[in-house]
Amino acid sequence: MSENNQKLDGFEGPGFLATSLDKAVGMARKNSIWPLPFATSCCGIEFMATMASTYDFGRFGSERLSFSPRQADLLMVMGTISKKMGPVLRQVYEQMAEPKWVIAVGACASTGGIFDTYSVLQGIDRIIPVDVYVPGCPPRPEQIIDGVLKIQELVQNESLRRRNSPEYQELLASYGIE
Ligand code: SF4
Helix, strand or coil: CCHHHCCCCCEEECCEEECCHHHHHHHHHHCCCCEEEEECCHHHHHHHHHHCCCCCHHHHCCCCCCCCHHHCCEEEEECCCECCCHHHHHHHHHHCCCCCEEEEEHHHHHHCCCCCCCCECCCHHHCCCCCEEECCCCCCHHHHHHHHHHHHHHHHHCCCCHHHCHHHHHHHHHCCCC
16 A cells, blocks of 8 residues: 555544544545645746656646645745745745645755856745755656655644644744734
8 A cells, every 4th residue: 555545543443443633634635735836947847747647646636736825735836936036926825825835846946956146036945934845956757746745744744733833833923924
């Protein structure tokens, strides 16, 4: 059985499984992530390949892309983000409802990549919190899928109370996000 289809921990008997609410909700969320692709350049093309038939992102329950921030829970940032684009990216992040997660796909989104210049943001974590970084220039679709599997792990194991925790509030406050 693949990791993606792992059974829930709990007390099991013939025809029933007793588990905690956290774990049941985590499993439902993990297998129905709706990504918002924020793609500006070459890494976005790799993402298109990840969505297509050979790699088939739908296998992970994420075939439904959302171009509305209000109906997405995973922000996938792919490509070079210029400083001018920064406020737009931040607005998209702020419009997403909790709980939400963020992946920086590729060297540019993670660190600015080869564009160490005055006009390029040196990593999106300068303006929004990031959960998973995918290395590479560009990363292959397998790496993008690996990043999403890491997000699934976080989603499955996240406490339902995390978003109200003082640590999370502190993290948002450090970005000036209310
Ligand atoms: S990391 Fe490389 S492939 Fe990806 S957007 Fe930057 S330059 Fe393009």
